[in-house]
Amino acid sequence: MFEYSQTDVDGIDTTVFVHAPPNIGALYGLAAAREDEFIIYEDERWTAPQVLSMANRIGHVLVESCGITKGDRIGIAMRNYPEWVAAFVAITSVGGVAVPLNAWWQADEMAFAVGDSGASLLLVDEERLNRILGSEGDSRSTLQAVRTLVVRADAPDQAPADRPADAPIEALADLLPDEAAMPVVDVGPDDDVTILYTSGTTGNPKGAVSTHRALVNGLMCFAARAAVGALCEPPDEADLADPPMPVFMLCVPLFHVTGLVPVMLGSFVGGARLVMTHRWDPDRALELIEREAVTNFVGVPTMAWDLLEAESFGDRDLSSLRSVGGGGAPMPPELVRRIDEHFPKGRPGLGYGMTETNAYGPQNAGQDFLDRPTSTGRTIPVMQMRVTDPDGNELPTGETGELWFRGPSLIRGYWNRPDATAETIVDGWLRSGDLGSIDEDGYVYVIDRAKDMVLRGGENIYCAEVEAAIYEHPAVYEAAVYGVPHPRLGEELACHVMVKPDHELSEGELQQFIGSRLASFKVPSIVTFVGQSLPRNASGKILKRELRDQMAAEATGG
DSSP states (O other), rough: OOOEEEEEEEEEEEEETTTOOTTTTTHGGGGOOOOOOEEEETEEEEEEHHHHHHHHHHHHHHITOOOOOOTOOOEEOSSSHHHHHHHHHHHHHHHOOOEEEETOOHEEEHHHHHHHHHHHHHHEEEEHHHHHTOOOOOHHHHHSSSEEEEEEEEOOOOOOOOOOTTEEEEEEEHHSSSOOOOOOOOTTTTSSEEEEEEOOTTTSSSSEEEHHHHHHHHHHHHHHHHHHHHHHSOOOHHHHHHHHHHOOEEETTTTHIIIEEEIIIHHHHHHHHEEEEEEHHHHHHHHHHHTTTEEEEEOOOOHHHHHSTTTTTTGOOOOTTEEEEEEEEOOOOHHHHHHHSSSOOOOEEEEEEEEOGOOOEEEEEEEHHHHHOOOOOOTTSSSEEEEEEETSOOOOOOOOOOEESSSSSSSOEEEHHHHHHHEEEEEEEEEEEEEEETTTTTTTEEESSSSSEEEETEEEEEHHHHHHHHHHTTTEEEEEEEEETTTTEEEEEEEEEOOOTTOOOOHHHHHHHTTTTTTTTGSSSEEEEEESOOOOOOOOOHHHHHHHHHHHHHTTTT
16 A cells, blocks of 8 residues: 655656555545544534535536636635535645635735735635625735635624625525536646645745645655554554544644644545534533544644643543644653653654645654654655755764755645745755754654744744734834743744834733734734844844843843
8 A cells, every 4th residue: 555666756756655546536535435424513513425515516616606727726714614624625626726724814914825826716704704804905905806705604703794795705505506516627646736825934924835646645644654653553452352433633723734634634534533623622622532532632732731731631531532642833741741641541642744745744652752752753764854954965863954854745836936945945855944853763853943933832933924013013113023932832922122212112002013913823922122222143133042042031030
C-alpha cells in the first residue's frame, strides 16, 4: 500500500506513493460504502450517505446554477459545521479550488483573501454573512460584489442583518434539488485543489496553493506514519481482540490545515467518525468524549491543558481515548507527562507540520514522546528533512540551523506570488523559517522561529500585520509587537508603544482600535506605553529581543 518511487513533479524529481489515487475525489468514494454515522455536530447526527448526498447536491448547484468550471476559486466562510465538510467535498469534486477563509477574520481580512484569490463565489454561514453585510468602503465593494450562497442560516447569537436588494445573496436551500448526482469533471493530479491563507511578514496573508497530488500524498503520509506507529507501539490485547471504532474529536478549525487534512479528510480515508462542537468548551468536550467514545482528541496543546483543568475532568469516563494531541504549537514536557498520567489509556502525541506541507512532518507519540518530550519526532522516508546554514548549505547532524522539508505533500507555491514562492521553495526544498536540529536517530527538535511570528494557542500571528494596524492610530508614534511566553497558550502577544507628544492613549482604547481591524486573537493582551523612542540597532531596526527581555525581567522582578 505504501510503495513509493520517484517521479517528475514540475521539473523536480520527487518521491511519491505509487498507489496514490489521481485526485481527492477518489478518496471520497471510500465513504460511499459507509452507512454509519459520520459527523456528530453537537446533537445533530449525520450519516455518511447524508453528507455525500448534500455534497452531490451542492456540486450540482455549483456547476448547473453557478457555472463553476475547473480551476474556479470558491471561498468557504463558515465555522465548523457539517455543511462545511459537504461544501468542501463538492467544490473539490467538480474541479473547483477551495479557499477556506478564517472564520475569525473581520471584513477587511476577508475582502483581501477574496480579492487576492479571485474567488467567484462564496459559501457562508449567517454569522459570516452578517459580517459581510456590515462591511464598509473597499471591503464592502469587494465582498458584496461576489455571488454569495448562505449554506447554513444559524446565528443564534446575532440578529439577522438587512440584506441590500441589489446584493447577489441567495439561500443555498432554494437552489438545492431533492437529489442529484455529482457532476463528472476530469481532475488530474497536478490541478489545484486548495488555497489556504497563511499570514505573511509583510502584513498581508499569502495563499498557499496545493494540488490534488500534494493533498492525496499528504494523507498517505499520515496513514503510513500511523502504520509505522502501530508497529512500534502495538495496541493492547483488548483492542486487538475488539478494535474500537475510530472517533476523532475535531476541536481545531476546518480552515486550518490540521483540521482540514489529517483530521477531516483523514476521516474519509480511515473510516473514522467526526465529533464537532459549536465552540470550544472543555466541559462540553469531556461530555462528548464520554458520550461518543472518542478515541482521538486533536487540538492545540492549550486545549489538552483545558481538559485536564476542567471541573468535570474527574467525573467523566475517558477510557475510550487512545491519543491526546494535535499540533499548532509546542507541547510543554510537563503537559506530555500529565497526559500520560491522567488519561487512562490516552497517550500524548504531537505533529510538526505547516500549511505549506499540508500539515505533514515529523510526529512524536506514545513512549517515544515520553522518552523525548522536547522532540517533534521523526518523519517517514518519503518526507526528507535537513538543517541548513543561512546560505542553504546542509549542516552536520546535531547542529542548529534552518529546517527544510522535501516531499510530495508540499504546496506548489503561493498564489500570484512568484517572489515569495522562489524565496520559500528552493530546488524542491521548502524553507520552514524555523530553527532546529536533527539528531543521529532522525528526531527533529524545533528550537526557535526565524520568522517574526508569534504562535498563540495554535494561531499564527505575524507582528508586522499587527504593527501596521497599531500605526493607523493617530496617537501612535512608534510600535513594536512581539511574543512572550504564556503557560497555557504557549505565547501571548505583547507590544511596546510610544505615544506622540501631547497625545493620550489607554490600553483598552488601543486594544479596541486593533480589534476593529483584525481578528480578536491578534489583539495584544500586554501593552506597554513609553515616552521615548524604542531601542534600535545600527540599521534602525527595533530591538524586539531587548524589549522582550525587559518585559521578562520586570515580570520576575529582575
